[in-house]
Amino acid sequence: MSDPHPTITIDLILDRHTTKEVLQAILHAILFHRLFGTVKPQTFEVLDVTMPGVSDPEMETLVNDKVEAFWRGVENGASKRGQITVTFSEKRPKKSWFQVYMGEEDVPWEQWIINAELRQPKSGHDRQQFLNTLGATLTKAVQTMVTHTLSDKGRSAVPPITNAAGISPFPLRIAVTVGGVEVA
Incomplete structure (x- = not known):
């Protein structure tokens, strides 16, 4: 039996003010590294971290809908x-x-899991420390994406591309679960 597909996990602790922006940037960065069609790049600046993204109306709508559902x-x-x-x-x-x-x-053939928890810093000092930690977490997440997609295991996980039409030759699914229940 072959190895199960790679699963990459990213753990985030977010606050009310950064949740949507951070989740959109993380999803876009994953798509940027795993879409194999002609991708028009864009960047997201989140907490002084520059993250890659995909400038495609269909992907932007998909990402925005899933972040809103979350x-x-x-x-x-x-x-x-x-x-x-x-x-x-x-x-x-x-x-x-x-x-x-x-x-x-x-x-x-590959799965990315973003675990996110919403917390609220209590004071201004806590908030600054929280934002610094979140910035470091985002930097680490991008490094994880790059390291995985460039590794032998990350490259060998990708099946042969037999259909070059569109931005993604492979089916992709984004599922949102909150409190153990999948939300639309």
């Missing part, structure tokens, strides 16, 4: 913790027990 989930729910999962898959023939072709199935 925000609504933590604002309206009892839990202030959530998770955004980005899964990259490939289409493979699905066969039945008797090797009869039964259509196609999505088989994940």
Whole structure:
């Protein structure tokens, strides 16, 4: 049996003022490193950290919708913790027990998990310390993305590209979970 797909985890502690901006930047950075079509780059400046992004209306809408879903989930729910999962898959023939072709199935080849927790600093000093820590966390997250995507394991996880149409030759899914429940 082959190795399961790589899973990369990024842990974030956010406050109300930075949540949307940070999550958008992190998602864009992941997409920037894992979309293989012609990508028009853009950058995001978050807490003095420059993060790469994708300038594509469809991807921007997808990212904004998922960040909004996360925000609504933590604002309206009892839990202030959530998770955004980005899964990259490939289409493979699905066969039945008797090797009869039964259509196609999505088989994940890589997954990124963003664990996010919402906290509120109590004082101005706490807030400054919080923002400094978050900035360092973002820098580390970008380093993790670059290190993984350039590593042998990161490169070998990518299946052969057989369809060069569009910005992503592979199916991609972004799921948002807050308090253990998936939100739309």
